Amino acid sequence: MYFFEIFERENSEPSAEFYGRRYEQDGDALYWDLDGNWYYSYVDRPDVTGEQIVFRNSESLHSGRSVDELLDNMRDWLEHMEFENGLPPILLGYAFVSVDVVGYDS
Numbered sequence: 001m002y003f004f005e006i007f008e009r010e011n012s013e014p015s016a017e018f019y020g021r022r023y024e025q026d027g028d029a030l031y032w033d034l035d036g037n038w039y040y041s042y043v044d045r046p047d048v049t050g051e052q053i054v055f056r057n058s059e060s061l062h063s064g065r066s067v068d069e070l071l072d073n074m075r076d077w078l079e080h081m082e083f084e085n086g087l088p089p090i091l092l093g094y095a096f097v098s099v100d101v102v103g104y105d106s
Contacts, residue, residue, distance in 0.1 A: 003053045004031060006041060008061045015061045022054075025090040029056070038070045039063045040091060067094045 001019055008015040020033035029044035043059035060077065064070030071091070078086065085092060 001034075004056060005053065006031075006039070006044075006056045006058050006061055007047070008058050010057050015058070016063060023090070026088075028088050028090050029058075030090050030094075037063055037065055038067055040070060040074065040088070042088070 001021060003019050004017070004022065005014040006016045007013075016039055018031070018033035018035070018037065018039075020031050020037075020039075023030045024044065027043055029039075029041040031039040031041065033039070040062045041056065041058040042061075045057045047055035047057050049055065062070060062074045062077065064073050071087075071094075081088075083089075
């Protein structure tokens with residue numbers, strides 16, 4: 001578990017800060033934090049990494065309180081992207097399977 005700061009399009013202030021976990025596939029990343037929030041980072045790139053903190057840069061960052069909300073919040077952005085099957089590969093399985101996250105209040 002790490003503390004992440006994600007800077008969208010290399011802004012000077014982070015777009016998101018949280019303790020959580022990260023999964024990477026094909027240059028994109030999926031994060032989930034201790035509060036049950038989900039984050040999708042398109043073209044996720046490393047920045048400086050310290051002992052307790054990880055800095056990342058993202059071309060486009062999206063979030064939601066659940067996977068369903070994350071996908072809903074991405075809807076307009078996805079319409080402009082040209083992903084095979086309509087979603088980034090890292091999210092394909094989550095679009096069809098309900099994911100239960102400990103700590104998520106519905």
